[in-house]
Amino acid sequence: MMSRQKRIDINDWNAYTTVYGPVPSWRVGASLGIDPICETSICSFNCIYCQLGNIVEVTMKRREFIPTEKVIQDLEASRWREAEVVTFSGSGEPTLATNIKEINAGIKRITGLPTLLLTNGTLLHLKEVQDEVSDIDKIYFKLDAATPETFQRMNRPAPGVTFDNTLQGAKTFRKQYRGYFALQCMFTPANLKEAKALASIANEIAPDEIQLNTPKRPYPTSGWDLAARGSHTTQDYPAIQLQTISRQEADEIERLLGELTSASIVSVYQPD
Secondary structure (H helix, E strand, O other), X not given: OOOOOOOOOHHHHHHOOOEEEEEEEOOOEEEEEEOOOOOOOEEOOOOOOOOOOOOOEEOOOOEOOOOHHHHHHHHHOOOHHXXXXXXXXXXXXXXXXXXXXXXXXXXXHHHOOOEEEEEOOOOOOOHHHHHHHOOOOEEEEEOOOOOHHHHHHHHOOOOOOOHHHHHHHHHHHHHHOOOEEEEEEEOOOOOHHHHHHHHHHHHHHOOOEEEEEOOOXXXXXXXXXXXXXXXXXXXXXXXXXXXXXXXXXXXXXXXXXXXXXXXXXXXOOOOO
């Protein structure tokens, strides 16, 4: 079982891998995970439902966490040929890594597979970040809240991150991005009543797709654990199951989003 610790020392990197999976994803199939942080959990959000548990370092400070060469080495040693897509995710917000563009280029050169970025969008207002992620084939932007109050309650952002600035960054980036852009919306009892308002925001962003999700992955209670990166239905670390919305509630939200937006709607409750 993977030992639990607050931070991986640079001298221990060879004992860990920045690449994990492939893991089954209801959205994209067999997904090979790329973790450009892999040092501890580091994110500009500390979402109440995060599969990594309570984030160790909540920050907006960007830097290179893991050398590109290490990620490429791990990729070459991985089971990438079994994957359908290569996904930037892992131990926090991937756009905090300043070498994400280099890593993406290396992935494409080696695998030829499409790449996907899971992001909370807090850095998409930055021109350099827009340029760095523009070559990624698909981008899934987290949108859980329709009001600043719910944004603070559910996503618990780093100091200086605001609801309005995050949305404006998504809108600005969406206008110039030529890839596939989706909204990933996590519904819990905390934001269940905001579906109609979220649809209105979605229309302003104009995504290709809206993903209706609910927290089915467990929430670790013993701190950050690398194993949580790919956790789905089983885990070997202490965790709790979070409160989800029901199938009936999800179906109603799906119907509402379908009526109020022109985006394709996919739901975690849809049959495989």
